[in-house]
Amino acid sequence: MSEVIPFRSVSLHDQVAERLRSLIFDRQLAPGDFIDEVTLAERWQISRTPLREALKVLVSEGLVEPVPRRGCRVIEMTATDADELFPIMAMLEGRCAFEATQHATDADLRELRRLHDELERTAAAHDVDGYYQANHGFHSFVQRLAGNRWLDRVTADLRKFVRMLRGRQLILPGRIDASINEHRVLLAAMFERDAARAERAMHDHLLAQHAALKTLRKIESGDSVQAEPHPFAKEASSA
Structure with missing residues (x-):
């Protein structure tokens, strides 16, 4: 039987998603802002993979929206x-x-x-x-x-x-x-x-x-x- 690897209580991309939500709710990422993946990855000292996974979560929640060839931006409430x-x-x-x-x-x-x-x-x-x-x-x-x-x-x-x-x-x-x-x-x-x-x-x-x-x-x-x-x-x- 292969080795059983325990699940971590909170995955890295979940932590990144929560941090992104905080930036959005505090308006440090304002409505309409594009999310700079390179800058955030460098600031948080993570690879872009968990950041992209986190963005998928926020897209599914409706807080950000993907824009072809430009990345993701924060939604604007009309x-x-x-x-x-x-x-x-x-x-x-x-x-x-x-x-x-x-x-x-x-x-x-x-x-x-x-x-x-x-x-x-x-x-x-x-x-x-x-x-x-x-x-x-x-x-x-x-x-x-x-x-x-x-x-x-x-x-x-x-x-x-x-x-x-x-x-x-x-x-x-x-x-x-x-x-x-x-x-x-x-x-x-x-x-x-x-x-x-x-x-x-x-x-x-x-x-x-x-x-x-x-x-x-x-x-x-x-x-x-x-x-x-x-x-x-x-x-x-x-x-």
Whole structure:
């Protein structure tokens, strides 16, 4: 019998793929950028083989696209992409909040409070990048608390594309203040063990992100617009 070679827990190309994702999500590789395989291989001191294997993974995930004779470039999320994606994410993350509220232990709620406190801190400082990072951690934790592997699978897959937008809507004047109010409503519902209210709060929070992004796009295009108030703004401000 031939010698059995043990599998490594994480292959090199998986590690490279994760590093590429981080560069994309942090916008060190911006939408539309071509990936310089030679430079990255030299910087990371690897051959181009695991890099190319990693790029195949990212192509299959939809984060990069191959261009004949030019290599791979980071995809660009269009306004239509956002219009189609956010309503779906609102449904999925709403369901995550519903199931998380049902399953959360007291210890889970304490951790959720800790994550929310970080949101409060960065919101008070109007630290857009810090708030974006804290917000991603909060939403990811709610997703894990749901404990539904099928919901987790589809939500995690689509969340990658939301991350491609990297919280651009947060630079809209007043958006961080509105967002933290939406989080307060969500947190209150979860602490009161009101799963249906938590689901609505999360759903409306995602749609508010989309509305803010649309308003920002119009402003950047030179259109004169007035942002529509969030449908639950009164409830949020009184939370």
